[in-house]
């Protein structure tokens with residue numbers, strides 16, 4: 001049984017297959033490959049894009065989906081997450097999609113190896129389908145030769161699971177990643193090039209991935225005033241000028257703090273393309289885990 005806790009569980013061939021399947025799903029109406037399959041979602045943190053994107057992806061492939069609202073579940077009566085998961089698995093779904101604030105929750109459930117577990121975001125550790133859809137969006141824009149592409153990740157990097165997953169996947173694909181952030185947002189340990197000023201990388205990058213401040217993960221307020229942060233890190237017309245830098249963001253975007261209103265309307269801004277692509281990439285991930293991976297061995301975390 002194969003799970004998706006982060007993309008390091010995927011072979012190079014599987015990543016290629018996800019990108020190819022996503023392209024096929026995008027250009028041709030898909031057959032109901034997952035007809036008769038049932039997925040359960042368990043989102044312990046809020047989501048607009050990921051949860052609805054998984055639901056659209058599942059339904060486009062003919063699968064059914066049940067959402068358990070954790071705020072109304074028996075976890076509130078003291079049932080452990082493992083027991084909740086085991087009870088859901090007793091209903092024989094074909095996969096469980098989980099988002100949680102704890103970094104190790106998806107891997108703990110995957111180790112129980114009852115149904116394929118798909119991580120839809122865990123703490124600041126990993127958000128694999130976001131990384132895959134970001135990679136797909138780069139492939140779509142730049143073509144297959146993305147080795148050597150220069151990507152700067154800007155913002156609250158230390159608290160971002162998107163940054164963590166993007167960095168691991170992009171480096172594996174030969175993409176050069178640099179980090180731009182004020183000190184409190186910078187990872188304390190990293191072997192990647194680090195910059196405090198956005199101006200220092202503007203002529204050195206092909207892509208900027210902007211991130212919002214992950215306020216829900218700050219133990220105490222880091223900045224009193226995000227307009228002062230925006231003066232240095234917001235992606236604006238003045239900063240971009242006529243450079244052909246592609247702008248991405250996983251969402252939700254804090255307007256005029258992360259990216260200005262004008263740049264959100266600019267053709268260089270891929271934010272809604274990322275969301276559109278997310279559906280096709282998640283269709284490809286569901287196909288891989290629910291159909292294709294069945295023929296492989298039973299190592300719980302790896303093929």
Ligand code: CP
Nearest residue numbers: 047048049050250251
């Ligand atoms: N990109 C992303 O994870 O967005 P949501 O939190 O809305 O799912």
